[in-house]
Amino acid sequence: MNAARNKVNEQILSKKSLLCVGLDSDPDKIPEIFHSMQKPVLEFNRAVVRATREHAVAYKLNMAFYESRGIEGLLDMQSTLENLPSESLSIADAKRADIGNTSRKYAEAFFDHWGFDALTVAPYMGEDSLEPFFDYDQKLIFVLCLTSNPGSADFEEQQLQSGTSLYQAVLSKVQRWERNGNAGIVVGATKSSQLREIRKAAPGLFFLIPGVGAQGGSLQESAAFGVDENSQAALINVSRGIIYPEGSFDSIESFEDAVSVKAARLHNEMQSIF
Numbered sequence: 280m281n282a283a284r285n286k287v288n289e290q291i292l293s294k295k296s297l298l299c300v301g302l303d304s305d306p307d308k309i310p311e312i313f314h315s316m317q318k319p320v321l322e323f324n325r326a327v328v329r330a331t332r333e334h335a336v337a338y339k340l341n342m343a344f345y346e347s348r349g350i351e352g353l354l355d356m357q358s359t360l361e362n363l364p365s366e367s368l369s370i371a372d373a374k375r376a377d378i379g380n381t382s383r384k385y386a387e388a389f390f391d392h393w394g395f396d397a398l399t400v401a402p403y404m405g406e407d408s409l410e411p412f413f414d415y416d417q418k419l420i421f422v423l424c425l426t427s428n429p430g431s432a433d434f435e436e437q438q439l440q441s442g443t444s445l446y447q448a449v450l451s452k453v454q455r456w457e458r459n460g461n462a463g464i465v466v467g468a469t470k471s472s473q474l475r476e477i478r479k480a481a482p483g484l485f486f487l488i489p490g491v492g493a494q495g496g497s498l499q500e501s502a503a504f505g506v507d508e509n510s511q512a513a514l515i516n517v518s519r520g521i522i523y524p525e526g527s528f529d530s531i532e533s534f535e536d537a538v539s540v541k542a543a544r545l546h547n548e549m550q551s552i553f
């Protein structure tokens with residue numbers, strides 16, 4: 280069986296949670312209190328993890344927020360990764376894929392070098408561009424299927440000549456490419472009506488569902504329609520809606536309390552599916 284999938288499914292059932300916390304950590308948005316520290320983003324991430332680890336089963340690091348800061352950002356990403364609870368799933372949100380030999384290097388970077396458990400990839404260069412990722416049969420590969428943003432209408436929702444939409448074609452290909460349960464798809468929480476239909480068409484895939492919180496997707500619908508028949512195999516990602524609580528904070532503890540309240544509320548709202 281697939282190690283990454285097993286690890287997160289176990290956590291989902293024991294914590295009764297699908298919560299994935301998105302560490303989209305922006306120096307311009309993190310509270311003032313962290314700015315006097317030597318490594319503000321790293322300390323911010325550590326505080327968010329301490330405040331959420333009781334509720335979260337996964338953490339997603341969006342590469343843009345680290346790569347945009349060059350070497351310093353990558354060092355923060357590496358230390359954050361080393362500090363994540365070992366029982367939680369680590370996801371690199373990098374949306375990669377290229378010609379085969381280049382994809383192989385991307386796979387080595389995220390899985391062998393950095394040591395992530397899971398990675399997001401884009402499907403549009405086709406099978407040979409994703410094969411190097413699917414070769415990692417102990418990891419989880421999340422292929423963009425129907426994304427949360429308005430631009431999903433430009434290509435993903437377009438009808439092909441065969442009568443299916445492009446995202447449905449992606450879905451059926453991914454089911455053929457998976458090895459040892461390592462395939463996942465990304466479906467936006469803002470697309471909850473299609474989510475139900477996608478889960479029916481793909482009972483065995485693992486779903487990553489971002490778009491709750493700042494993008495307005497429904498947590499309850501995402502949870503109810505996203506999980507498989509065992510109430511597993513789905514993660515609901517919330518980034519800004521957890522890591523940037525309103526208000527100003529005069530101590531790290533008060534910031535952690537505010538983050539913890541947000542995580543607990545989201546955790547509580549998904550209890551009906553367990």
Ligand SMILES: O=C(O)c1cc(=O)[nH]c(=O)n1[C@@H]1O[C@H](COP(=O)(O)O)[C@@H](O)[C@H]1O
Nearest residue numbers: 341399426427465467489493494517518519
């Ligand atoms: O692949 C993703 O994670 C992703 C896919 C998608 O369709 N929509 C989407 O918002 N995301 C990511 O999920 C996170 C959402 O952030 P918030 O809107 O702040 O919760 C960001 O890191 C996005 O890049």
